[in-house]
Amino acid sequence: MKDDQQRGLLSKDAFVERLTREGSTRYHDHHPFHKLMHSGNLTKIQLQQWVLNRYYYQTRIPIKDALIVSKSEDPNFRRTWLRRIQDQDGQHEGHGGLASWLELARGLGLDVEEVRSFRSVLPGVRLACDGYVQFVRDSSLLEAVASSLTELFAPTLMAQRLEAWTHHYPWVSSDALEYFQMRIARASLDSKQAVEFVVQHALTYQLQERCVQALIRKTEILWHLLDCLYMAYVEPGSGGKKTE
Amino acid sequence: MKDDQQRGLLSKDAFVERLTREGSTRYHDHHPFHKLMHSGNLTKIQLQQWVLNRYYYQTRIPIKDALIVSKSEDPNFRRTWLRRIQDQDGQHEGHGGLASWLELARGLGLDVEEVRSFRSVLPGVRLACDGYVQFVRDSSLLEAVASSLTELFAPTLMAQRLEAWTHHYPWVSSDALEYFQMRIARASLDSKQAVEFVVQHALTYQLQERCVQALIRKTEILWHLLDCLYMAYVEPGSGGKKTE
Numbered sequence: 001m002k003d004d005q006q007r008g009l010l011s012k013d014a015f016v017e018r019l020t021r022e023g024s025t026r027y028h029d030h031h032p033f034h035k036l037m038h039s040g041n042l043t044k045i046q047l048q049q050w051v052l053n054r055y056y057y058q059t060r061i062p063i064k065d066a067l068i069v070s071k072s073e074d075p076n077f078r079r080t081w082l083r084r085i086q087d088q089d090g091q092h093e094g095h096g097g098l099a100s101w102l103e104l105a106r107g108l109g110l111d112v113e114e115v116r117s118f119r120s121v122l123p124g125v126r127l128a129c130d131g132y133v134q135f136v137r138d139s140s141l142l143e144a145v146a147s148s149l150t151e152l153f154a155p156t157l158m159a160q161r162l163e164a165w166t167h168h169y170p171w172v173s174s175d176a177l178e179y180f181q182m183r184i185a186r187a188s189l190d191s192k193q194a195v196e197f198v199v200q201h202a203l204t205y206q207l208q209e210r211c212v213q214a215l216i217r218k219t220e221i222l223w224h225l226l227d228c229l230y231m232a233y234v235e236p237g238s239g240g241k242k243t244e
Numbered sequence: 245m246k247d248d249q250q251r252g253l254l255s256k257d258a259f260v261e262r263l264t265r266e267g268s269t270r271y272h273d274h275h276p277f278h279k280l281m282h283s284g285n286l287t288k289i290q291l292q293q294w295v296l297n298r299y300y301y302q303t304r305i306p307i308k309d310a311l312i313v314s315k316s317e318d319p320n321f322r323r324t325w326l327r328r329i330q331d332q333d334g335q336h337e338g339h340g341g342l343a344s345w346l347e348l349a350r351g352l353g354l355d356v357e358e359v360r361s362f363r364s365v366l367p368g369v370r371l372a373c374d375g376y377v378q379f380v381r382d383s384s385l386l387e388a389v390a391s392s393l394t395e396l397f398a399p400t401l402m403a404q405r406l407e408a409w410t411h412h413y414p415w416v417s418s419d420a421l422e423y424f425q426m427r428i429a430r431a432s433l434d435s436k437q438a439v440e441f442v443v444q445h446a447l448t449y450q451l452q453e454r455c456v457q458a459l460i461r462k463t464e465i466l467w468h469l470l471d472c473l474y475m476a477y478v479e480p481g482s483g484g485k486k487t488e
Contacts, residue, residue: 062322066314070307075333075342078306082329089319089326098319 026219040168071141100179107176124228146211154187270463284412315385344423351420368472390455398431
């Protein structure tokens with residue numbers, strides 16, 4: 001810590017490079033469950049369970065984004081960030097990201113009411129997602145924004161996913177994949193704004209370090225979500241060992 | 245409390261009537277400072293100080309509304325409530341309620357940067373406004389929404405204010421009064437939605453009672469804001485005795 005106190009501010013490029021490196025090496029695309037998904041090796045039930053469990057994560061997004069809005073004193077920031085809530089909730093009933101995710105669930109043959117009920121969400125998935133909301137609630141605005149930076153890696157992943165699913169799971173109609181398609185452009189815009197914000201506001205090395213730690217914490221949350229799916233539906237009883 | 249446990253749910257009409265009665269008798273239009281304002285008996289400095297101090301309250305509105313949005317699991321509710329944040333922050337820089345309030349400050353001859361800085365906000369005003377945000381943060385969604393129901397009385401007050409200010413303080417240009425004008429229609433719509441929500445969700449007498457208490461708590465916050473102004477700028481040293 002003493003060393004940290006004495007360290008000077010990283011340059012913008014070095015800071016963004018550090019965030020990108022620490023985030024990308026821990027991003028959930030490296031998770032065994034995710035690798036099985038993109039290589040076409042998940043069964044229909046495994047894929048369904050990912051969609052069902054991940055829906056709980058999706059529903060936490062507007063909640064954590066509203067918490068982020070509540071932490072800002074700046075109308076310009078709030079106006080910009082509000083769009084994320086609108087992206088998920090839509091401008092009208094049945095529109096927006098959450099509705100698209102339910103279309104995905106329908107496209108995979110899931111009972112949409114079952115998905116919406118959260119009844120079958122794995123306990124660990126629920127804990128991870130609730131933990132993310134709590135982390136955002138307890139964090140500074142800067143750390144909360146930094147934790148959103150997993151979106152830096154989302155556009156590439158969404159593009160790969162569209163290709164992988166179209167190739168490996170052709171029984172899922174392309175209409176059902178609208179969410180992934182939509183996220184390519186949005187995540188790119190969102191992460192650009194979030195990077196600008198953290199670069200502008202992390203004005204000491206210590207604050208830069210807190211941003212990095214917040215992003216790492218977020219990658220752990222996404223990673224753990226897949227741990228739970230792996231343990232429950234790929235190798236029950238593995239205790240996550242295969243995911244190390 | 246035991247009596248309360250045994251009491252049956254009030255009918256919708258009786259509940260709304262109770263909210264209206266408990267709220268209206270405690271609403272800040274009865275406060276001596278407010279009576280001085282609407283009867284044309286505030287000096288320019290006293291009026292300026294009201295606008296300056298009340299701006300701090302105004303800036304808390306989008307923050308508490310974002311907290312309310314974060315408490316909801318319902319995209320429809322969030323979509324509707326989000327409009328309140330947009331009403332204050334505007335769709336573009338320089339638009340919206342907060343910008344209109346700064347126009348009001350400018351119209352009263354205040355230094356807008358001084359107002360924005362919060363430097364001259366009275367400590368008690370700051371405590372009251374921060375207390376409101378904290379109350380919303382700690383409350384259930386139902387209580388937080390109920391606390392917004394002072395808006396039931398806002399349209400009438402805004403209409404009276406426009407008339408009173410135009411008559412008594414003609415040196416304030418009518419352009420500067422846009423905020424009050426805008427609130428007549430918006431507060432009417434907002435309170436209608438909030439009443440519908442509490443009626444729909446307060447499904448036991450105990451929950452109805454919590455709604456009433458939340459509204460009373462909110463009236464106390466608005467009242468105390470005027471106590472502080474009265475003590476500082478009307479009768480220094482009165483310790484609020486005149487306001488009882």
